[in-house]
Amino acid sequence: MTTEHSSTTFSDLTTIGVGGPIRTFLTPHTRDGVIDAVRQADAADLPLSVIGGGSNLLVCDDPFDGIVVRDARQDIRFGTPQADGTVAVNADAGCNWDDFVAATVAHGLEGVEGLSGIPGTVGASVVQNIGAYGQEVASSVAQVEAWDRQAQSTVTLETVQLSFGYRMSALKASMYDASAKPSAKFFPTPRFVVLSVTFRLHKSEEGTVGYGQLAKALGVRLGDRMPVAAIRDAVLKVRAAKGMLEDAHRYGIPAMAGAKRADTVAAALQAQRGTTGTDGPDFNRHSCGSFFMNPVLDAAQAAALPQDAPRFPATLPSGAPGTKTSAAWLIDHAGFHKGYAVTADAPASLSTLHTLALTNRGSARAADIAALARTVRDGVEHAYGIRLVPEPVVVGLEL
Structure with missing residues (x-):
């Protein structure tokens, strides 16, 4: 079964x-329905956007004269523990990501607890190779089942074929002919549309605290072992303090109904109320999360950084050693502080809690975010000679 929704916009x-109005918005409830919806768009040569949680997407205000597909399947299937303590967990691409993390923690599994609270879906997680607090999806993915739009067949992609990198995968790369240059054939949806993901997690009630900020929040040392449930709770609190969670009120509108489990929506609303002290919207959460990627620099670029700029070992796209620095640090030290807006009355601003989030203060349009x-x-480029690259998929806008 596939549901077609009317009068839906990307802003919903x-x-x-x-984001502007959508010509056709479909929510398939079966695997075949997802494939049929994608084939329908491709056969008619219509623009196609397969959307997850909509957290990594900035779409222009103009009408989208194509088909938007959101997988409505949300099943999670747990395998039996193996001799090495690993457990295979298979989840539908449409499963809400934080619902998935909550379920794995409830089953006493270690591997993705540090990724709690990241908005989106299981399918989108592998496209973007989401990461936070010492973990990346790439570390836990065993394989991906996908629909190959070019070959018109289903495929199983192993981790080596996924070519995971920093906020990158072969799936995401298929949308671009070059850096930030959208493909004429596969944009804004990859060649491979994710149908399900199999993760390899570890049977353990404890996880490793792999990030300094998280260790501080837990009052432990980096590398200490803690209950996975405690790590998840700490991550959610740290993300909430920075406004890096989605506004749970969004699941109350018709276009989002059923996209997240009712019990986790209720828990998120309660936690949000406790953080903000109000039942109203939290505009610091009306964002794409981290808008710019942390730059990975070569030796010459790294040497030109101010002495107090953050530096972390990293790998350049060429495979050579590089240095990662903080986009948030660059933004702040270039003079764009928390709450910065282009004009005093602009409807878009940097978050008042985190310089890396660009936020809609209630009435912004895509053009305001782009400005x-x-x-x-x-x-930042004028101050440091470093050109920041947007993390979200940007559709119909020139940045």
Whole structure:
């Protein structure tokens, strides 16, 4: 069964709450339904957007004259523990990511607890190779089942074929002909549309605290072992303090109904109320999360950084050693502080809690977000000679 929704806009479906009206919005409830919806768009040569939680997407204000597909399947299947303590967990692409993390923690499994609270879906997690607090999806993925739009067949992709990198995968790369240059054939949806993901997690009530900020929040040392449930709770609190969670009120609108489990929505609303002290919207959460990727620099670029700029070992796309620095640090030290807006009355601003989030303060349009993004990017480039690259998929806008 596939449901077709009328009068839906991208502002209804994205965490930042901007974007124009959609010609056709479909929510298939079966695997075949997902494939048929994708084939329908490709056969008619219509623009196709397969959307997850809408957290990594910035779409222009113009009408989208194509088909938007959101997988409505949310099943999670747990295997039996193996001799080495690993457990295979298979989840439908449409499963809400934080619902998935909550389920794995409840089953006493270690591997993705540090990724708690990241908005989106299981399918989108592998496209973006989401990561936070010392973990990346790439570390836990065993294989991905996908629909190959070019070959018109289903395929199983092993980790070596997925070519995971920093906020990158072969899936995401298929949308671009070059860096930030959308493919004429596969954009804004990859060649491979994820149908399900199999993870390899570990049977353990404890996980490793792999990030300094998280260790501080837990009052432990980096590398200590803690109950996975305690790590998850700490991650959610740290993310909430920075506004890096989605506004749970979004699941109350018709276009989002059923996209997240009712019990986890209720828990998120309660936690949000405790953080903000109000039942109203939290505009710091009306964002794409981290808008710019942390730059990975070569030796010459790293040497030109100010002495107090953050530096972390990293690998350049060429495979050579590099240095990662903090986009948030660059933005702040270039003069764009928390709450910065292009004009005093602008409807878009940097979050008042985190400089890396561009936020919709209630009435912003995509053009307002784009204007803010360009101003910040150009200011950082002028100050440090480093051109920040947006993390979200940007559709119909020139940044």
